[in-house]
Amino acid sequence: MTFADPADWSVSVPARLFGENRAESLRVSCNRARRHVLIEGTRKPAKPVLAALTVPDARWLLTALRPSGRSTALPAVGNGLAWRRVVVTPATWYVELAIYGPIEVIGRWHVHADQLPEVGFALAESITLIRAATPQASGRAAERATPRRRRVEPTEAAGESLLVPRRVGVAADETGAVGEAGAEVQSRVPATARSIAVSSAGSVSSARGTGGDAR
Secondary structure: OOOOOOOOOOEEEEEEEOOOOEEEEEEEEEEOOOOEEEEEEEEOOEEEEEEEEEHHHHHHHHHHOOOOOOOEEEEEEOHHHOEEEEEEEEOOOEEEEEEEOOOOEEEEEEEEHHHHHHHHHHHHHHHHHHHHHOOOHHHHHHHHHOOOOOOOOEEEEOOEEEEOOOOOOOOHHHHOOOHHHHHHHHOOOOOOOOEEEEOOOOOEEEEOOOOOOOO
């Protein structure tokens, strides 16, 4: 198979080439490195036709591959990143899967309703293999890149619940807070309330004042 999976995993499903009425096959595999689900239709003696789908588009294809589904057109790429389009058209006893080039259709295959569960399994397994090959560290890296907001502790003064104020405009390395978050919290503190000063080391000290700023 063109662009075969490094583990040589693929599923071949019987299909009939439209117009020729002869037995061919659709092979489903994946390219884990590029995160593509691969569909290749045979059309002997000509070369097979390849369409590579992204994982989200492969999920759309999975839901469309049933006789009761609706027609769906999905973008894809072929050999040499050539433009492709995969069109699924449900019928009573089969589903037609067509692969289009920039100008015209390259090939159409009819998959009988009895074979659709096997195609669905192959697509679902390809998606699972791609997701399993994705480094889990990427999620942790994204979490580390997300700025963490310091927890705001409530205090009690004159029977009123106060929030620790954040000064607007103070640099992030001084308070660890973002300006917008500081403006939102600062607006909720009364002008005559007791203020809390946040030091550059992250410690919190209590000071009494008449304004919203800590002294």
